[in-house]
Amino acid sequence: MIRSTLSAIGALFLIAGCATVQQASQPVDMTALAQAAFVAKSTYIAAMVVEKQILDLERCDRNPKPPCVWQSTVDNMRKIELAADAATQSAENAVRSLGSDPALVAVLVAAATNAANGFKTYTAANKVK
Amino acid sequence: MLDTIKALVSYLLTNRDKLFAAGLDLYDLYTKVQAVIDQHRVPNDPEWDALDAQAKELQASVRDTSGDYKPGA
Numbered sequence: 001m002i003r004s005t006l007s008a009i010g011a012l013f014l015i016a017g018c019a020t021v022q023q024a025s026q027p028v029d030m031t032a033l034a035q036a037a038f039v040a041k042s043t044y045i046a047a048m049v050v051e052k053q054i055l056d057l058e059r060c061d062r063n064p065k066p067p068c069v070w071q072s073t074v075d076n077m078r079k080i081e082l083a084a085d086a087a088t089q090s091a092e093n094a095v096r097s098l099g100s101d102p103a104l105v106a107v108l109v110a111a112a113t114n115a116a117n118g119f120k121t122y123t124a125a126n127k128v129k
Numbered sequence: 130m131l132d133t134i135k136a137l138v139s140y141l142l143t144n145r146d147k148l149f150a151a152g153l154d155l156y157d158l159y160t161k162v163q164a165v166i167d168q169h170r171v172p173n174d175p176e177w178d179a180l181d182a183q184a185k186e187l188q189a190s191v192r193d194t195s196g197d198y199k200p201g202a
Binding site: 030031034035038039041042044045046048049051052055056059061062071074078081085092095096 | 155158159161162165166169170171172174176177180181183184187188190191192193196197198200
């Protein structure tokens with residue numbers, strides 16, 4: 001039984017190792033990553049345009065007559081914008097730098113895409129109707 | 130990624146009038162993005178620098194807290 005257990009554990013390590021080697025040997029499409037980073041940054045910029053329109057509204061806290069925006073919404077939106085800026089800038093820096101680790105670039109670009117889309121979704125949900 | 134691009138294009142076209150009214154030519158932004166995708170290439174430095182300039186201009190505006198509600202102010 002000990003021998004069969006050790007064989008099972010060994011098989012698991014072998015499978016994990018093969019998966020790692022396979023993952024490492026898959027070529028990373030750096031052109032696609034650069035394009036995705038560019039799209040993420042563009043999405044972030046487009047969302048800022050909508051944010052600006054929202055910020056131009058009166059604060060409901062001072063005057064609740066519509067159209068207005070609550071200060072709490074503004075505060076949340078600014079936090080999301082800052083996070084999207086950091087993520088898209090990191091991805092941009094990574095794709096524009098020669099010698100960047102492709103695996104790290106892929107992670108940063110995915111994070112940038114998620115952050116930019118999240119920002120776009122938030123501003124779209126709160127935009128002036 | 131294709132879904133992201135389609136979503137961005139759809140968003141820009143739907144809100145085109147409002148976005149133009151915002152004083153920023155986002156159609157130009159869309160054409161820059163589309164050119165890079167259509168030509169299957171990496172964005173070049175001037176294209177990135179143009180995006181950075183647009184981002185900085187907007188950031189100065191959206192990070193201005195002068196219009197914010199401050200309790201007790």
